[in-house]
Amino acid sequence: MKRVLVVGGAFLFGMGAVWAQQDSAKEVQTLMKANGKNAGAMSAMVKGEKPYDQATVNSALAQFEDTAKKLPHLFPASAKGVKLDGDYSISPKVWEDKAGFDAKVANFAKLVGEAKAKIKDLDSLKAMMPAIGKECGGCHETYRVKNG
Numbered sequence: 775m776k777r778v779l780v781v782g783g784a785f786l787f788g789m790g791a792v793w794a795q796q797d798s799a800k801e802v803q804t805l806m807k808a809n810g811k812n813a814g815a816m817s818a819m820v821k822g823e824k825p826y827d828q829a830t831v832n833s834a835l836a837q838f839e840d841t842a843k844k845l846p847h848l849f850p851a852s853a854k855g856v857k858l859d860g861d862y863s864i865s866p867k868v869w870e871d872k873a874g875f876d877a878k879v880a881n882f883a884k885l886v887g888e889a890k891a892k893i894k895d896l897d898s899l900k901a902m903m904p905a906i907g908k909e910c911g912g913c914h915e916t917y918r919v920k921n922g
């Protein structure tokens with residue numbers, strides 16, 4: 775009876791570790807999917823497909839800010855090499871060059887801060903969008919890999 779309990783305990787502990795690594799990688803993916811959606815909503819305004827809407831811009835920028843706050847904390851050693859569903863996964867380079875990654879996050883956070891102060895209408899949105907896109911793409915180039 776005692777033995778069964780010990781085995782059960784080890785099993786649960788093991789499950790916990792697997793959940794922890796998948797959870798943090800999944801959270802990165804959830805944040806990024808939201809980033810993609812919000813960036814899409816803003817570029818639809820830039821392209822004139824949607825009317826300019828300050829509330830949408832504000833909530834997109836707030837979500838980018840939240841992403842920048844959380845990102846540096848979502849890479850425990852156990853999550854290295856975890857494959858995500860879909861087209862992309864996190865590159866092992868995040869762990870190999872965490873300082874470089876954190877610097878990218880810091881640049882992104884700084885730009886989002888500027889965007890919050892500057893974007894007040896369609897013209898200022900148009901002026902800021904390329905810089906925002908450059909930060910997204912600059913990080914993806916090094917720290918995101920295509921699955922498969």
Ligand code: HEC
Pocket residue numbers: 802803804806807809810811813838845858859860861862863864865875878879882906907909910911913914917918919
């Ligand atoms: C500091 C690094 C960094 C920045 C800045 C960044 N990303 Fe990402 N992004 C990643 C990493 C790492 C992945 C791979 C993990 C994943 O798929 O979620 C990723 C994946 C994605 C994905 C694919 C999500 C999926 O799996 O379906 C989208 C969409 C995305 N990012 C959008 C954006 C947008 C839009 C911005 C800018 C507003 C942005 N990202 C800024 C690091 C970053």
